[in-house]
Amino acid sequence: xxxxxxxxxxxxxxxxxxxxxxxxxxxxxxxxxxxxxxxxxxxxxxxxxxxxxxxxxxxxxxxxxxxxxxxxxxxxxxxxxxxxxxxxxxxxxxxxxxxxxxxxxxxxxxxxxxxxxxxxxxxxxxxxxxxxxxxxxxxxxxxxxxxxxxxxxxxxxxxxxxxxxxxxxxxxxxxxxxx
Amino acid sequence: xxxxxxxxxxxxxxxxxxxxxxxxxxxxxxxxxxxxxxxxxxxxxxxxxxxxxxxxxxxxxxxxxxxxxxxxxxxxxxxxxxxxxxxxxxxxxxxxxxxxxxxxxxxxxxxxxxxxxxxxxxxxxxxxxxxxxxxxxxxxxxxxxxxxxxxxxxxxxxxxxxxxxxxxxxxxxxxxxxxxxxxxxxxxxxxxxxxxxxxxxxxxxxxxxxxxxxxxxxxxxxxxxxxxxxxxxxxxxxxxxxxxxxxxxx
Numbered sequence: 230x231x232x233x234x235x236x237x238x239x240x241x242x243x244x245x246x247x248x249x250x251x252x253x254x255x256x257x258x259x260x261x262x263x264x265x266x267x268x269x270x271x272x273x274x275x276x277x278x279x280x281x282x283x284x285x286x287x288x289x290x291x292x293x294x295x296x297x298x299x300x301x302x303x304x305x306x307x308x309x310x311x312x313x314x315x316x317x318x319x320x321x322x323x324x325x326x327x328x329x330x331x332x333x334x335x336x337x338x339x340x341x342x343x344x345x346x347x348x349x350x351x352x353x354x355x356x357x358x359x360x361x362x363x364x365x366x367x368x369x370x371x372x373x374x375x376x377x378x379x380x381x382x383x384x385x386x387x388x389x390x391x392x393x394x395x396x397x398x399x400x401x402x403x404x405x406x407x408x
Numbered sequence: 409x410x411x412x413x414x415x416x417x418x419x420x421x422x423x424x425x426x427x428x429x430x431x432x433x434x435x436x437x438x439x440x441x442x443x444x445x446x447x448x449x450x451x452x453x454x455x456x457x458x459x460x461x462x463x464x465x466x467x468x469x470x471x472x473x474x475x476x477x478x479x480x481x482x483x484x485x486x487x488x489x490x491x492x493x494x495x496x497x498x499x500x501x502x503x504x505x506x507x508x509x510x511x512x513x514x515x516x517x518x519x520x521x522x523x524x525x526x527x528x529x530x531x532x533x534x535x536x537x538x539x540x541x542x543x544x545x546x547x548x549x550x551x552x553x554x555x556x557x558x559x560x561x562x563x564x565x566x567x568x569x570x571x572x573x574x575x576x577x578x579x580x581x582x583x584x585x586x587x588x589x590x591x592x593x594x595x596x597x598x599x600x601x602x603x604x605x606x607x608x609x610x611x612x613x614x615x616x617x618x619x620x621x622x623x624x625x626x627x628x629x630x631x632x633x634x635x636x637x638x639x640x641x642x643x644x645x646x647x648x649x650x651x652x653x654x655x656x657x658x
Contacts, residue, residue: 236627237619239559243566244615250567251574289563296433297440299529303486304479304522306529307440395608402612 238282241403245274245286250293250300267302268354269388271322272347275329276338276396277403283326291319317361318354325350325357338400344393351385416572417537422465424535426639429544435649436532442656443521450656451520458527465535472530475575479526483519490515533572538565543634558629566618570611577610578603 252266271290275283290300291311299306301319311319329350336342355378363373419425424432439454446454462469473480496510542565549557585591585602593599 236622237616239562240566240615240619240622243563244570244611246563246567247570247574248611250571285563289560289567292560293564293567295437297436297525297528298532299522299526303482304526306525307443308437309441309444313444395604398605399608399612402609 238278241278242282242286242289245270245278245283246289246293249274249286249290250298253300253302253304266388268318268322268351268385269392271326271354272329272350272389273392273396273399275326275350276333276343276346276392277399278330279334280327280330283330284323287322287326291322294319314362314365315358316365318358320361321354321357325353328353338397340393340397343396344389347389347392351389355381416533418466418534420466420535422461422535423641424461424465424531426641427535427645428636428638428642429536429540430547430636431638431642431646432532432536433541433544433548435645436528438649438653439528440525442653443524446521446656448517451517451524453652454524455520458524458531461531462527465531467531467534472527476526483522486522487515487519490518533568538568539634540636541565541568543636546633547636556629562629570615573614574607574611577614578607581606581610 249267249270252268252270271287274286277283278286294300294306295308295311297307301310302315310316329346332349333343333346336346359373359377362368362377363370366373368376442450443454459469462472491507491511491514492505494508494511494514496508498506499509499512500507542561545564546557546561549555549560581603584606590599590602593602
């Protein structure tokens with residue numbers, strides 16, 4: 230990658246980290262885990278930026294949150310929140326971005342394959358988040374699933390559809406500008 | 409606050425403006441950690457301290473409230489959700505929804521903590537130049553191997569620049585939509601689409617403009633860095649922060 234492209238990708242990475250942070254404020258609270266647009270932007274970062282820069286965007290976002298900036302869902306922030314009951318969802322973003330980006334890239338960035346990659350990414354987020362929620366709060370599996378997974382399924386399907394479309398649009402704009 | 413933006417830096421000469429950014433970063437991290445364990449007296453103390461710092465830094469509390477109106481709505485929703493989902497002694501029961509005493513307490517505590525995290529974040533961004541944050545991040549990351557600390561520093565400073573820009577652009581797009589009677593649109597999906605699409609386009613164009621500007625000015629990662637100058641008040645501030653955090657956490 231030439232230096233100009235590296236600079237451009239650095240800027241896009243920061244932009245996506247900021248979008249993920251902004252998405253955390255657009256939240257619909259249901260029980261202890263609110264429905265947020267944050268995970269849509271996380272998976273969009275994977276689709277638009279690819280594995281390397283997508284991971285950089287999520288690590289930047291988590292770093293800012295760990296430092297205490299109010300960027301986690303509902304305006305929380307700090308190391309304590311990163312390792313609190315919803316910390317599994319946040320740390321689950323790391324494998325989710327890596328897998329979504331790699332899968333979407335290898336399948337050739339078509340709307341359907343992008344949506345499939347996002348669905349796999351969402352499953353990874355819940356795969357890390359729900360067990361973490363169960364062990365952090367000591368609640369039984371059925372309650373952890375009822376509070377940490379089931380209320381979000383329909384919302385996630387809408388987010389996958391919207392995210393696939395928005396990621397495609399952003400890629401087209403970026404292609405025009407030569408990123 | 410110029411442009412009514414609570415997330416942008418504002419020049420000043422208060423204690424927070426002059427404090428070394430590395431010290432501020434450590435203090436904000438310690439505070440966010442302490443907030444998790446903070447009880448009502450500790451939260452009251454932190455609230456009073458942040459309010460005094462806000463006044464001292466020239467930030468008007470009313471301006472902050474105005475800027476955070478959407479965030480405050482979110483906090484109200486979080487409070488309502490907590491009061492209804494936390495089990496305990498029932499206070500009011502209406503259409504199979506029970507509001508409990510424990511729920512009201514849990515909701516108040518969560519909302520109070522979230523609000524204080526937000527205020528501390530605003531105090532940091534308002535009193536700190538993004539270029540100083542960049543240098544501080546580089547300083548913290550330099551000892552860690554395999555991390556390009558200079559690039560990470562640039563990303564952090566850009567992240568802090570993009571947040572207020574996003575708020576500003578979303579307001580512009582919302583006003584443009586309103587001037588075209590977009591607020592009369594009843595379909596929520598269309599309303600979100602008409603707001604999100606131009607906003608995302610705007611943000612990508614801003615990012616491109618920034619990249620072009622930086623390239624034209626011959627930006628490289630190996631340039632002379634800004635020197636951070638401690639004000640001399642860092643040690644007492646750090647001792648106070650560590651002591652207060654230890655008191656709350658233990």
